[in-house]
Amino acid sequence: MYRKFFFAFAVFTLILTACTPGKIDLTPTEQPAPTPITLTDGLGRTVSLPTAAQHVVSLAPSNTEILFAIGAGTQVIGRDMFSDYPAEAASIQDIGGSMGEYNLEAILSLQPDLVLAGGINPPELVASLEGLGQTVYFLPNPTTLEEMYANLETVGTLTGHGSKAAALVESLQARVAAVDAVMMPLNYRPTVYYEIDATNPSSPYTYGPGTFGDLLIQRAGGFNVGSKLEGQWTTISLEQLVTDNPSIVLLGDAAWGETPEKFAARPGMDALDAVKNNHVFPFDDNLVSRPGPRLVDGLEALAKLLHPDLFK
Amino acid sequence: MRHPFILTVLALLLAAILSIAIGSVFIPPADVWRVLTGQPPQMVGQAAVIILTLRLPRTALILLTGAALGASGAAYQGVFRNPLADPYLIGAASGAGLGAVLAMSVNWPYTTVGLLAVPAAAFVGALAAVFLVYLLARVGKTVPTTNLILAGVALSAFATALTSFLMLRSTGELRRAIAWLLGGSVFSGWGPVLVILPFLLLGLGGLLLSGHSLNVLQFGDDQARQMGLPVARARTLILLAASLATAAAVAFSGIIGFIGLIIPHLMRLWLGADYRRLLPLAMIGGAAALLLADVLARVVMAPQELPVGIVTALAGAPFFVWVLRRAKNQGYW
Numbered sequence: 001m002y003r004k005f006f007f008a009f010a011v012f013t014l015i016l017t018a019c020t021p022g023k024i025d026l027t028p029t030e031q032p033a034p035t036p037i038t039l040t041d042g043l044g045r046t047v048s049l050p051t052a053a054q055h056v057v058s059l060a061p062s063n064t065e066i067l068f069a070i071g072a073g074t075q076v077i078g079r080d081m082f083s084d085y086p087a088e089a090a091s092i093q094d095i096g097g098s099m100g101e102y103n104l105e106a107i108l109s110l111q112p113d114l115v116l117a118g119g120i121n122p123p124e125l126v127a128s129l130e131g132l133g134q135t136v137y138f139l140p141n142p143t144t145l146e147e148m149y150a151n152l153e154t155v156g157t158l159t160g161h162g163s164k165a166a167a168l169v170e171s172l173q174a175r176v177a178a179v180d181a182v183m184m185p186l187n188y189r190p191t192v193y194y195e196i197d198a199t200n201p202s203s204p205y206t207y208g209p210g211t212f213g214d215l216l217i218q219r220a221g222g223f224n225v226g227s228k229l230e231g232q233w234t235t236i237s238l239e240q241l242v243t244d245n246p247s248i249v250l251l252g253d254a255a256w257g258e259t260p261e262k263f264a265a266r267p268g269m270d271a272l273d274a275v276k277n278n279h280v281f282p283f284d285d286n287l288v289s290r291p292g293p294r295l296v297d298g299l300e301a302l303a304k305l306l307h308p309d310l311f312k
Numbered sequence: 313m314r315h316p317f318i319l320t321v322l323a324l325l326l327a328a329i330l331s332i333a334i335g336s337v338f339i340p341p342a343d344v345w346r347v348l349t350g351q352p353p354q355m356v357g358q359a360a361v362i363i364l365t366l367r368l369p370r371t372a373l374i375l376l377t378g379a380a381l382g383a384s385g386a387a388y389q390g391v392f393r394n395p396l397a398d399p400y401l402i403g404a405a406s407g408a409g410l411g412a413v414l415a416m417s418v419n420w421p422y423t424t425v426g427l428l429a430v431p432a433a434a435f436v437g438a439l440a441a442v443f444l445v446y447l448l449a450r451v452g453k454t455v456p457t458t459n460l461i462l463a464g465v466a467l468s469a470f471a472t473a474l475t476s477f478l479m480l481r482s483t484g485e486l487r488r489a490i491a492w493l494l495g496g497s498v499f500s501g502w503g504p505v506l507v508i509l510p511f512l513l514l515g516l517g518g519l520l521l522s523g524h525s526l527n528v529l530q531f532g533d534d535q536a537r538q539m540g541l542p543v544a545r546a547r548t549l550i551l552l553a554a555s556l557a558t559a560a561a562v563a564f565s566g567i568i569g570f571i572g573l574i575i576p577h578l579m580r581l582w583l584g585a586d587y588r589r590l591l592p593l594a595m596i597g598g599a600a601a602l603l604l605a606d607v608l609a610r611v612v613m614a615p616q617e618l619p620v621g622i623v624t625a626l627a628g629a630p631f632f633v634w635v636l637r638r639a640k641n642q643g644y645w
Contacts, residue, residue: 096617123427124430
């Protein structure tokens with residue numbers, strides 16, 4: 001009897017020792033040492049940060065969009081007055097920007113550790129902020145989608161969201177590849193007229209070569225009538241427009257009250273195929289004019305409008 | 313009114329104090345005083361930086377710009393004997409605008425020289441325009457004022473058209489060009505003040521010395537010649553000094569109108585047309601007026617800052633109409 005008991009007790013003890021957890025590590029985990037960041041910005045300046053920026057002031061709407069898209073939205077403490085996307089940006093302090101005048105005092109009082117300038121900011125502004133002791137990074141305007149991806153990764157590095165930015169770039173690339181896959185090979189390329197502004201209806205503005213509007217229309221399988229013009233945001237004559245006879249008209253000035261009905265009512269426009277077939281559509285210009293991740297949204301929107309049979 | 317100089321200087325001091333104490337960020341006056349006298353401010357944050365590196369240099373720049381515009385406005389009105397003359401009459405503004413827009417269409421490297429390119433081009437453009445107008449208007453050894461005005465109008469129209477064309481061509485720089493043309497300092501810090509100081513001192517110094525010549529010129533060219541004034545040379549030198557001051561003023565601050573037109577008139581209404589007194593008074597008055605306009609530009613739509621040129625136009629014109637009506641009713645003319 002004692003032998004059975006002893007045997008049971010031995011087995012019980014063995015099981016207990018096998019189940020005891022290993023030695024518990026009681027030393028606190030150390031914070032990773034702050035890694036300094038040194039980059040060269042779009043103006044050729046060397047910008048150094050002791051660690052990832054936690055308080056960022058954005059001087060351009062595209063920069064604000066990029067910051068939120070890579071997950072750094074909570075690190076933005078100031079933004080220019082035109083930053084309206086995403087909706088959370090509205091509650092961030094406005095630091096001016098109308099007619100090129102930024103409120104330097106407000107920027108200073110926010111005490112940012114990084115000011116993110118964009119292509120729309122003149123170099124004098126960067127110099128002024130530098131003279132006031134601020135760390136400024138000038139993000140140049142991209143001319144291709146690849147350059148836009150590089151900008152996303154740069155901002156990711158600056159704000160400590162490098163992996164999030166890389167993931168975003170991958171997803172954007174996948175979406176662009178998906179559009180390409182469905183569309184290629186192209187069996188037809190509709191002629192597109194994209195209207196940026198028609199305050200003067202006899203001399204409306206459209207996207208010329210070198211703009212993202214032109215690039216994305218091309219990528220979405222269309223032919224931009226403005227691509228033959230000189231200059232980037234340039235006017236087109238009505239006669240030229242009638243000669244080109246676009247089959248699709250996109251109203252980028254829809255946000256300012258332009259409607260397909262008003263467009264069709266303009267003299268001479270009823271001769272266009274687009275008007276005859278009711279292919280005049282309003283379009284959100286911010287999707288092709290702000291050099292940020294929403295350009296891919298713009299590409300997808302354009303592809304749907306230009307090739308509705310391929311993209312349901 | 314007695315002691316006009318003292319009163320005007322007091323107005324200038326008040327305007328300068330307002331300009332240093334007021335801005336879009338509220339800094340308690342006690343802290344302002346502490347920063348200016350070198351003691352650390354009580355308010356934690358950027359009070360010292362804001363006052364010393366932003367407001368003080370900006371106050372100095374606006375002060376000098378206003379002084380230059382006021383004095384050269386008075387000088388132009390004296391030389392042309394025309395109450396509608398202002399510093400931009402013979403092309404300084406349109407030349408500066410053309411120079412600035414031309415410089416903006418080039419991608420300058422981010423160096424000290426590159427950053428100075430636009431103001432330097434504006435300065436050179438202003439002087440070149442005045443020089444061209446002078447050459448066009450010269451008849452032998454004389455420079456008739458009618459010719460100057462006509463040539464100035466023609467050149468201004470041409471330069472403005474060219475500027476508009478350039479702005480349409482490089483639409484990427486449109487925002488920057490418009491912001492510059494509306495007036496307002498885009499640079500901060502003491503750099504702009506130091507750069508324009510020598511030209512301003514030269515121009516304003518020359519103007520202050522020409523008070524007597526301007527008085528004599530008011531009698532008409534022939535009479536002045538008979539009184540012993542070398543008319544053509546005096547006119548040339550005065551215009552040169554005034555244009556130098558104007559060019560330095562617009563280089564960093566853009567085109568600010570109405571100061572050069574209205575301030576001399578106000579001073580004339582107040583104290584008469586003796587140019588020996590009018591020029592320094594217009595200088596001080598112009599500085600005070602532009603400082604006040606700049607304070608308004610900063611607070612009226614805070615946190616947005618209006619370009620100063622808009623404020624001077626919006627505020628200056630009605631104010632002048634009011635002064636004019638008072639002067640008419642009281643029989644000044």
